[in-house]
Each structure stands twice: as structure tokens, then as C-alpha cells.
Amino acid sequence: MPPGISTLAAETPTLSAANTGFMLICSALVMLMTPALAFFYGGMVRVKSTLNMLMMSFISLGIVTILWVLYGFSLAFGTDVGSVIGWSSDYVGLSGIGINQLWDGYTIPIYVFAVFQLMFAVITPALISGALADRVKFSAWALFITLWATAVYFPVAHWVWGTGGWLFEMGVIDFAGGTAVHINAGAAALGVILVIGKRVGFKKDPMRPHSLPLVMLGAGLLWFGWFGFNAGSWLGNDDGVGAVMFVNTQVATAAAMLAWLAYEKIRHGAFTTLGAASGAVAGLVAITPSGGSCSPLGAIAIGAIAGVVCAMAVGLKFKFGYDDSLDVVGVHLVGGVIGSLLVGFFATGGVQNKVQGVFYGGGFEQLGKQAIGVFAVLAYSLVVSAVLAFVLDKTIGMRVDEDVEVSGIDQDEHAETAYDFSGAGGGSGSRKAVAAPSGSAPAAVATAQTKKVDA
Numbered sequence: 001m002p003p004g005i006s007t008l009a010a011e012t013p014t015l016s017a018a019n020t021g022f023m024l025i026c027s028a029l030v031m032l033m034t035p036a037l038a039f040f041y042g043g044m045v046r047v048k049s050t051l052n053m054l055m056m057s058f059i060s061l062g063i064v065t066i067l068w069v070l071y072g073f074s075l076a077f078g079t080d081v082g083s084v085i086g087w088s089s090d091y092v093g094l095s096g097i098g099i100n101q102l103w104d105g106y107t108i109p110i111y112v113f114a115v116f117q118l119m120f121a122v123i124t125p126a127l128i129s130g131a132l133a134d135r136v137k138f139s140a141w142a143l144f145i146t147l148w149a150t151a152v153y154f155p156v157a158h159w160v161w162g163t164g165g166w167l168f169e170m171g172v173i174d175f176a177g178g179t180a181v182h183i184n185a186g187a188a189a190l191g192v193i194l195v196i197g198k199r200v201g202f203k204k205d206p207m208r209p210h211s212l213p214l215v216m217l218g219a220g221l222l223w224f225g226w227f228g229f230n231a232g233s234w235l236g237n238d239d240g241v242g243a244v245m246f247v248n249t250q251v252a253t254a255a256a257m258l259a260w261l262a263y264e265k266i267r268h269g270a271f272t273t274l275g276a277a278s279g280a281v282a283g284l285v286a287i288t289p290s291g292g293s294c295s296p297l298g299a300i301a302i303g304a305i306a307g308v309v310c311a312m313a314v315g316l317k318f319k320f321g322y323d324d325s326l327d328v329v330g331v332h333l334v335g336g337v338i339g340s341l342l343v344g345f346f347a348t349g350g351v352q353n354k355v356q357g358v359f360y361g362g363g364f365e366q367l368g369k370q371a372i373g374v375f376a377v378l379a380y381s382l383v384v385s386a387v388l389a390f391v392l393d394k395t396i397g398m399r400v401d402e403d404v405e406v407s408g409i410d411q412d413e414h415a416e417t418a419y420d421f422s423g424a425g426g427g428s429g430s431r432k433a434v435a436a437p438s439g440s441a442p443a444a445v446a447t448a449q450t451k452k453v454d455a
Contacts, residue, residue: 015100016107019236023112029228030119034061034126036225040218040277041130042418043211044326048408049134050210050418056129056141063145064122069094072121073114075154080164085155104163106235116232117157124153124181128385130326131189134199135405138413140398147388148188152381156180160373172373173366175245175352176233178289178340179377186333187378189324191386196398198323200405207325212273219277223253226284230291234352241292241352248291249284252303256283259307267311275311278331282310285335290343293355298346306338337374344370 038057045053064072071092078088090096094114103113125145132141159165160172160180167179174180199207209215231246260279261271286306287299294302314330317323324330344367349356356362392398399405404412411417 013102013105013107015102015109016236016238019107019238020109020112022237023108023116023232023235026228026232027112027116027119029225030116030123030232031061031225033119033222033225033229034058034123036218036221037123037126037130038218039214040222040281041133041326043214043216043218044130044209044274045133046207047210047418048410051410051414051416052138053129053133055138055414056132056136057126059138059142060122060126060129060145063142064125064149065118067146067149068114068118068121072149072154073117075150076121076157077114077117077162080158080162083164083166083169084159086158086162086164103235107238108235113235116235120177120181120229121149121153121157124177124185125149125188127182127185127328127332128189128192131193131324131328132196133325134409135196135399137396137398137400140392140396143396144192144388144392144398147392148385151388152188152384153180153184156184156377156380160377167373167376170369170372171355171366172369173293173343173347173352173355174289174340174373175292176230176288178285178336179373182285182288182332182336183340183374183377184381186329186331186336187381188385189328190322190333191382191384192389192398193322193324195386195389195393198321199325200402202323203318209274215277216273219280223280223284226253226288230288234292244296244351245291247296248294248299249287251296252287252291252299252306253280253283255300255303256280256286256307256310259304260311263308263311278314278327279307279311282306282331282335285310285332286339286342289336289340290346292352293343293347293357294351295346295348298348302339302342302346305342306335309338310335333378337378340370340374341367344368 034057038054041057042050042053073094074088074091075086078086078091081087094111097110099109099111101110102108103110106113125148129141157180159167160174161168172179201207226249227246230249231242234242234245236242257276257279260275260282264275265271283303283306286302290302291299310331313334314327316330343357344364345357345359347355347357347362347366348360349362355366357366358364389398400409400412
């Protein structure tokens with residue numbers, strides 16, 4: 001993402017209605033990704049945890065939005081302070097921004113840039129929730145989001161995208177969030193699950209997805225919204241870079257899905273819908289940091305590599321014994337690392353900037369920069385997230401009681417269930433409903449079924 005002054009921008013840019021409209025649409029697409037993630041995760045859990053999983057994503061829309069307006073935007077994109085954080089009093093409460101005031105060097109208002117970046121801030125902590133399914137108190141999760149966004153996401157966003165941020169100034173390339181979003185969330189997920197422990201019955205009880213159609217719906221909506229996530233991150237349509245990113249997003253996602261399915265067929269003997277959905281997400285994750293630097297052929301390679309490696313990585317939780325419920329570590333952390341590092345190999349020097357990777361004669365310099373960015377964000381997020389989870393666990397408690405986890409977190413935490421079957425069985429209403437004129441074959445069958453139930 002190019003938060004500073006673009007070398008291709010005009011000397012004195014003026015507001016572009018086309019770019020402004022485009023970025024508002026992209027912001028809406030990225031907003032859609034959080035409900036899409038809720039469906040994706042919601043279908044992957046057991047039925048007794050469906051609503052809790054949905055709510056763990058939806059609550060981020062509420063909490064992070066308010067934090068962003070109050071101080072988050074200022075911390076992430078305000079005037080640099082020591083290369084680690086930003087701060088601008090005009091951005092506090094978004095109170096000192098003119099309605100036509102442009103983001104520095106671009107043709108869109110600051111308000112548009114702020115709302116676009118808000119949607120990134122919203123979905124990042126929601127990504128973490130997939131690793132914690134079935135076992136976290138909703139109140140503790142809401143407080144964790146508040147603390148984590150403040151202590152981890154806002155500073156890391158400044159490092160990576162803020163003018164003056166130390167990774168930005170070093171030249172680390174992250175077009176739309178491989179480090180700031182996916183590695184950040186994946187490392188946080190690992191940190192938290194190492195503190196709170198495994199689900200009851202992990203590696204013993206079947207924990208299969210309860211609704212694969214819901215998973216596929218969520219994955220499809222994520223794929224759709226990701227075009228705003230990626231193509232919008234160039235902040236306009238003036239030079240064709242966003243168009244290349246759009247194409248690369250589609251290409252890498254397709255390649256990753258096919259590669260995951262091929263690996264799955266060879267390894268397990270079947271092409272699964274869950275594999276197709278997971279492979280697509282792995283491709284989306286990997287192309288997010290790299291798609292503004294590579295060609296479509298490079299995007300195919302990046303997607304295919306991510307599809308196979310992420311498919312292999314999801315099984316590591318069983319080998320090493322950490323309970324990453326919905327494979328956040330295997331897909332988002334690993335996919336983010338792959339995509340970020342492969343910039344150092346596949347950057348052509350002919351898209352977002354002139355940086356060339358190893359395969360294009362650029363040597364290993366950019367790969368070294370990418371590695372520093374990857375491991376700095378990974379280490380910081382892992383450690384701080386684990387500390388936050390530890391403090392919350394020792395004070396208010398992070399986990400629900402074991403009997404609640406076994407019986408189902410939805411009813412205890414939300415006083416609801418995802419599916420209400422109370423009107424689907426027998427009873428007087430059911431007998432009345434099947435009444436029909438004599439001689440009706442369907443009615444006769446229904447009456448016989450009712451008598452059987454009554455018996």
C-alpha cells in the first residue's frame with residue numbers, strides 16, 4: 001500500500017471524483033469481508049458454536065470502528081514519532097480534517113483514505129478469532145480486541161505503511177497487508193492459543209465443519225471483497241497498477257485453489273470443498289503483499305506455492321500439539337510469510353516500483369528486507385499477543401467453563417442457538433397441518449407418520 005507521496009502523482013493533485021468513488025466502493029468491499037469471514041468461520045465450527053463464531057467477527061466492526069475514529073487513525077497514520085508510531089491531533093476523532101482535504105500526494109480525501117484503512121483494521125483482529133473457536137468468553141474477546149488493536153495493529157500499520165515508519169522507510173514491500181494484516185493476525189493467534197490451551201477433546205473428538213455450504217459462501221464473498229482489499233490499495237486508477245493487482249489477485253487465488261486440491265488428492269485421496277475454500281484463501285493471503293510487484297505468471301507461481309505449503313502447514317497443529325481451531329496459523333501466518341518473502345524473488349521492477357527480485361536480476365537485497373519485515377512483525381505480534389492473553393486470563397479469565405464448552409458456547413454466551421428446530425417436529429400443530437380430504441395419498445402418508453410419532 002502506498003501511504004506516502006506517489007512518484008507518479010501530480011505536483012499539486014486535485015480531488016478526483018473517479019478515484020474517490022472507486023475507493024469508496026473498495027472500502028465497502030473490504031467491509032463486506034468481515035461478515036464473509038464470519039460465515040467462513042461460522043460454517044467451519046460445530047453447530048453448538050456457530051453464533052459465537054459469527055459474533056467474534058461482527059463485534060470487531062463495532063469496537064475497532066470506534067477506536068479508529070478516536071485515536072487509531074492518528075496512531076497508525078499520523079505524523080511519525082520515532083519511526084514506531086504516529087500521532088496527529090487533527091486526526092483524533094477525525095475532528096480536524098476538512099471534507100475536501102486530500103491525502104498527501106493523492107487525489108482522494110483524507111476521509112476516504114481513513115475509512116478504507118479502517119476496514120483493514122476491522123478485519124485483522126477478526127482473523128485471529130478462528131484460532132480460538134469454542135472456548136473463549138465473549139467479554140474477554142471484546143476486551144482483547146480493544147487492547148490488541150491499540151498495542152499491536154495500530155503500531156504495526158504505522159511501521160509498514162506510515163510515512164516515517166521504520167519498515168516503510170527501509171523499503172519493505174507490503175502492497176495490501178501480508179505483514180500488517182495476515183502475519184500480524186496469524187502470529188497473534190499462535191500467541192493466544194499457546195496461552196489459553198486446547199479445546200476439550202482436541203485430537204480425540206471429531207470436530208468437523210457443521211456447514212460446508214456456509215464455508216463456501218464465506219469463501220466466495222471473501223474472494224469478491226478481496227478485489228477491493230488488493231486493487232484498492234493503490235488508492236486510485238491513474239496508472240494501471242491497481243489493474244495489475246486485480247488480475248494477479250484472481251490468478252493467484254485460482255492457482256492456489258487448484259494446487260491445494262491436487263495436494264489433497266495425492267495426500268488424502270479426495271478433492272474436498274473445504275480444501276477448495278481454504279486453498280482460495282491461502283492464495284488471496286499470499287498475493288496480498290506481492291501482487292503489486294509480480295507479473296501474472298509470477299502470481300500463478302506464488303499462488304501454487306502457497307496452496308501446497310499452506311495445505312501442508314495446517315497439519316502441523318496435530319504434530320506440535322497447538323490447537324489452531326480453524327487453521328489461522330496454517331493459512332494466514334504461513335501464507336503471509338510466503339507471499340511477503342516471494343516478493344524478493346518475483347518482483348519484476350515494472351509494476352508498483354523498480355525493485356527487482358532474485359529471478360529478475362535484482363540480487364538478494366530485497367529478500368533480506370522482506371525477511372526483516374516478516375520476522376519483526378511476527379515476533380512483536382506473537383509476544384505482545386501472548387502477554388495480553390496471559391494478563392486477561394489471570395484477571396478476568398479468557399476461557400469459558402469446561403461444561404459450557406462441552407454443551408455449547410452459543411447458549412451460555414449469547415442465549416441463542418444458530419438453528420431452531422422446535423417447530424419442525426410433531427405435536428398438535430403438526431397433526432393439524434396434515435389434515436386433508438379423504439383419499440389424498442400425501443395426507444394419508446403424513447397421517448400414518450404422525451400416528452407413528454404419537455405411538
